[in-house]
Every structure is written in structure tokens, then in C-alpha cells.
Amino acid sequence: MIIGSHVIAFSSDPEADRAFFADVLGYPHVDAGGGWLIFKLPPTELAVHPSDGPSGQGLYFMCDDLEATVSDLEAKGVEFAQDASEERWGRLIRFRLPGGGEVGIYEPRHPLAIDL
Numbered sequence: 580m581i582i583g584s585h586v587i588a589f590s591s592d593p594e595a596d597r598a599f600f601a602d603v604l605g606y607p608h609v610d611a612g613g614g615w616l617i618f619k620l621p622p623t624e625l626a627v628h629p630s631d632g633p634s635g636q637g638l639y640f641m642c643d644d645l646e647a648t649v650s651d652l653e654a655k656g657v658e659f660a661q662d663a664s665e666e667r668w669g670r671l672i673r674f675r676l677p678g679g680g681e682v683g684i685y686e687p688r689h690p691l692a693i694d695l
Contacts, residue, residue, distance in 0.1 A: 584623060588638055592678035599677050603655050622693040638682050641693075645670045645686040 590596040597616045600606050606618040621640070642648040645663060649672060653659070660673040660681050671685040 584625070585617075586620065586623075586636075586638060588676075588680065588682075590676065590678035590680055595677035596680070603652075603657060624692040639671075640682065640684040641687050641691075642684055643686065645672065645684070648684065648686075 588596065594614070597614070600618050601608055601616060606620065608616040608618045611617050624641075649659065649663070652674060658675045660675050663670050663672040666685070668689050669685040669687040671683055673681045673683050675681055
């Protein structure tokens, strides 16, 4: 029986990104050994999108108030990669991880599966 999902974020500086998730985002975590932190994430949804190119995965966090979330993260020194954009499905912005990667965060306008 499936009991959960495990998301992997690849990074050129995993120690810095682990510290970011622990210290800046404040996600609870366990140490799986040797500094390999595994984070408890907020409730999660999965969407399958069409692709004309190679298949892949993306990580997007959801929030209930994008402006307030951005303000809170900026106060913690988080750098944003773009201005917020209005999409059909919600308001989107991307922030930078210390290791160079980017993560999307959006205020959804679609029904939420996490409410099921």
C-alpha cells in the first residue's frame, strides 16, 4: 500500500538548500544519516501536464495569500527570480534557492485536491 510521496530536489549546493528549507522555510525534518535531511512538506497535490519535450518534474508550493507570503519570505532574505504573474490557474512567482535552483510558489485559483 502506498503511504506517501517522496519529492527529490536536485541541487549543486545541497547543504545550503537543506539549510534554507530548515532555517528559512522552517520545515520540520529528520536526519536520515550523514546530514541527509528529509523534510515534512505541507499537504501535497499531484498534477500531470502534457509535454512535447522530455518528461520531468517541478516543485511548486501553494499559499493562500501570495503578497503576504512574498513579504514574509523577503523579510527572511529570500530572493525572487521574477515578478508575480497572473495565470489562468493562479498568481505565480519563483524564488531562488541558495544552490541556484528555482522553486515556484502560487496562490491557486483552482479547486484544491488537498481539501478532499
